[in-house]
Amino acid sequence: MNTVVAQLQRQFQDYIVSLYQQGFLDNQFTELRNLQDEGTPDFVSEVVSLFFDDCAKLINNMSRSLEQPENVDFKQVDSGVHQLKGSSSSVGARRVKNVCISFKECCDVHNREGCLRCLQQVDYEYKMLKTKLEDLFKLEQRILQAGGTIPQVDIK
Amino acid sequence: MAEVLLPRKMEIANGPSKFGSAHLLHVLAVDDSHVDRKFIERLLRVSSCKVTVVDSATRALQYLGLDVEKKSVGLEDLKVNLIMTDYSMPGMTGYELLKKIKESSAFRDIPVVVMSSENILPRIDRCLEEGAEDFLLKPVKLSDVTRLRDSLMKVADLSFTKKRELETEHAYSLDSSPRSQLKRAKI
Numbered sequence: 001m002n003t004v005v006a007q008l009q010r011q012f013q014d015y016i017v018s019l020y021q022q023g024f025l026d027n028q029f030t031e032l033r034n035l036q037d038e039g040t041p042d043f044v045s046e047v048v049s050l051f052f053d054d055c056a057k058l059i060n061n062m063s064r065s066l067e068q069p070e071n072v073d074f075k076q077v078d079s080g081v082h083q084l085k086g087s088s089s090s091v092g093a094r095r096v097k098n099v100c101i102s103f104k105e106c107c108d109v110h111n112r113e114g115c116l117r118c119l120q121q122v123d124y125e126y127k128m129l130k131t132k133l134e135d136l137f138k139l140e141q142r143i144l145q146a147g148g149t150i151p152q153v154d155i156k
Numbered sequence: 157m158a159e160v161l162l163p164r165k166m167e168i169a170n171g172p173s174k175f176g177s178a179h180l181l182h183v184l185a186v187d188d189s190h191v192d193r194k195f196i197e198r199l200l201r202v203s204s205c206k207v208t209v210v211d212s213a214t215r216a217l218q219y220l221g222l223d224v225e226k227k228s229v230g231l232e233d234l235k236v237n238l239i240m241t242d243y244s245m246p247g248m249t250g251y252e253l254l255k256k257i258k259e260s261s262a263f264r265d266i267p268v269v270v271m272s273s274e275n276i277l278p279r280i281d282r283c284l285e286e287g288a289e290d291f292l293l294k295p296v297k298l299s300d301v302t303r304l305r306d307s308l309m310k311v312a313d314l315s316f317t318k319k320r321e322l323e324t325e326h327a328y329s330l331d332s333s334p335r336s337q338l339k340r341a342k343i
Contacts, residue, residue, distance in 0.1 A: 028295050035198050035298070043198060050190045082244070086273045087191040090295045 005148030012139045013151050019136070020155050024129055029092030030155055045137050048130075051091045055126040058084050059119060066115055077115060078107045084122065095125045181305055182206040186216045186241040186253065187271070192294070196240065196271075199301045205238075213241065213248035217256060220263055236266055238289075238308060243272035243279065251283060258287040269304060271296055 019025045029044075036043040062080040065073040085100035099122045106114030140150050183205045185196045193209045200207040210216050220236065239257065241250035248256075250270050257263050267289035272279065280291045292300050 031295070031298070032195075035202055040198070047191060047194050050194060054189075054191060079246075082273075083189065086294065087189055089273060090189070090191050090195050 005143065005146045008139065008143045008146055009148055009151050012136070012143060013153050015136060015139060016153050017155065019132055023094050024132055026092045026094040026097075027155070028090065032091060033152075045133075048091055048133055051087050051093065052126060052130050054087050055084065055096070055122075059123050059126075062115075062119055066112060066119065069112060072110070072112050072115075074107055074110050074115075078104070081107055088126075093126070093129055096122060096129065099125055180204060180206045181237045181308055182208070182235055183238045183240060184216060184219065184236045185209045186211075186213060186239065186245070186250065188212060188242065188245045192242065196296060199296060199298055200240075202298065203301045203305050205301075205305060208236070213245055213250065213253035213256075216241070216253060220257075222256065222260055222263065236263075238304065239266055239268045240292075241268065241270055242294075243270050243283070244274075251279075251286065254283060254286050254288055267308065 016025075020029075032044050032047060058080045062077050065076040065080070081100050081103045085097055085104070088094075088096040088100060099118055103115065103118035103122060106118055143150055181204075183200050185193065185200065185207060187193045187196060187209075188211055190211075193211065197207050197209050208219065210219055216239070239253075241253050243250040250272075254268050254270060257266060257268055264287075268287070269290045269292060270283045270288045271292045271294050273294040275293055283291050290304065
């Protein structure tokens with residue numbers, strides 16, 4: 001029995017479970033993983049990559065809209081939050097999605113300060129998740145390179 | 157401790173394969189979100205559908221050939237069996253796209269499903285009243301897609317059954333050949 005593989009698989013399993021437990025990911029991420037197969041081994045990493053690109057772009061646009069205190073385009077900000085909430089929901093990025101909920105509330109009442117805080121928070125959260133998932137995908141690669149298979153992890 | 161399983165090939169089958177590739181459901185998916193396009197495309201491929209994905213309602217109309225200014229080439233292979241569209245899109249919304257399709261004599265019979273991240277009852281009602289086949293909340297589930305596919309395949313099945321009956325009769329008339337005996341043994 002190849003214990004290196006078993007150790008790596010255990011490490012992977014513990015790590016991914018912790019991401020769910022700490023609220024970074026929700027069940028939608030599991031759905032994404034379930035859609036991946038040996039024919040499409042990069043599906044999840046490709047989808048999340050698109051998501052992170054989206055985050056960067058949307059945050060940048062909203063930042064510009066919020067810049068001038070006298071001239072905030074709340075409509076644009078609302079549109080950005082809506083899109084961000086949608087895509088975070090589609091990939092299972094739970095914390096990002098939750099910030100978007102608060103963000104929308106600030107936007108609805110034209111609270112610029114609140115919006116700026118949420119913007120900062122959403123920026124932090126997506127970058128944090130990006131790092132975590134990069135580590136997760138690296139673990140996957142190590143398992144595959146060691147000749148093992150990536151565990152199907154059942155999150156209860 | 158989680159069980160370590162072998163990766164498996166995703167294939168939610170259409171049941172026993174009555175259909176060749178020519179009879180796969182062709183779905184046109186419309187969504188301005190790149191993430192959602194990739195996601196819906198995968199859901200549809202896993203469900204054994206042929207998929208065309210576009211990023212706007214305008215492009216959807218162009219693809220269908222409803223936009224007079226820019227017709228797409230190769231209309232012969234175009235046959236779309238289902239349109240799945242996001243509701244909130246910049247420019248033309250999914251609702252407006254739905255209306256345009258239902259107003260078109262050429263395409264009004266194509267079922268249109270509207271998808272939205274927002275559970276707004278008046279919105280849902282409006283879409284259904286306008287002739288939407290279904291309204292799905294995002295993120296769309298694989299079970300939503302397979303359910304849609306199955307119900308649409310049933311409709312298609314009725315017209316194919318007659319054709320298949322004729323084909324089967326012909327195949328069994330070659331009864332004495334060893335090849336056909338092997339085929340039966342496999343089943």
